Amino acid sequence: MGETDAFADEVRRATQGEESAFGELYRRTRPLVARLVAGFGTLDADEVEDVLQESYVRAFRGLPRLKEAGAFTPWLLTIARNRARTKLERRTALRRMEEALADPEPETVPALPPALQVERDIAVVRQLISELPEGEEKKTVQLFYLEGQLSAREIAEQLGVGKSTITMRLERFRGRIKRELLQRVLAGRWD
Template sequence: MGETNAVTDQVRRATQGESSAFSELYRSTRPMVARLVAGFGTLDADEVEDVLQESYVRAFRGLPRLKEASAFTPWLLTIARNRARTRLERRNALQRMEEDLADPEPETVPALPSALQVERDIAVVRQLIAELPEGEEKKTVQLFYIEGQLTAREIAEQLGVGKSTVTMRLDRFRGRIKRELLQRVLAGRWE
């Protein structure tokens, strides 16, 4: 009961803008949230950490909309569960696409020498980058794929965001590339 009251008090203080309350809230609830997320057995340690960070960012941003401070813990656990499911669904969808791309039907895909395939794929990636709307995602992708000198952590430091934000942007972009390549495979067209 004391732990529940402590969390409720920390939520109230955080809602009032007391910055130390956010740290206390994170420290007191993280073990429970980490156990829940780690229970999604196929997530690796980096994915678990990303899900934790995403969950707390969402919860802390949404804190002003929380009607009852005592509802914070179940609400946070729901956010974490949903983030973990989304991560697994996204990863499973990407794996299915990769498998589809790795084993296309021979009659639908003209045989190309591997050097031409790589050149074509690079052209598709550059075209997709050029088509991105101006903004943080495009800047992140350009730094990582076009300039290619910085790690995700270094890009995060340069842009003043968390590493998980950079990796999320890069994952989103890789998903676009895979969808575009898959559409071209299925359409049987190579431009």
């Protein structure tokens, strides 16, 4: 049996779920796949390893769909190339998003008189509260921000939960407010 026949036999055995065949395919193809993925020079060692693992998981799960055992290596290399490209695209998209959400330069933010700024911010908070789904979080936020007469401890007692639960709900809402205000600043608009 030639090298190609032995390899095709490993693919067929792996397709049938034989554990040792998966290990043998991995052992025989990993150096080639690793060289291909490492060729995407901007991937670091951890990202290369992630791409390798993702590629083998996808290939081994998809083995039943492989029509010809001899096509395994080119197919695996295509999967690895696509996984590496996806990893790079996601990293680039993440970097762009982080840059977009970076603190704006002071000169790009229009100055508003303090009274208008407070009025605008209050309107944003009220809008965000109205958009919250009905439930405990909305009730907590309304009690704290709209009614404004109760402390977090008093709200916790009124709702029958721990103060830490109220604090967590309020922090989560504050995070929403910060994100919304930042998005509006970046978009240069105030609805």
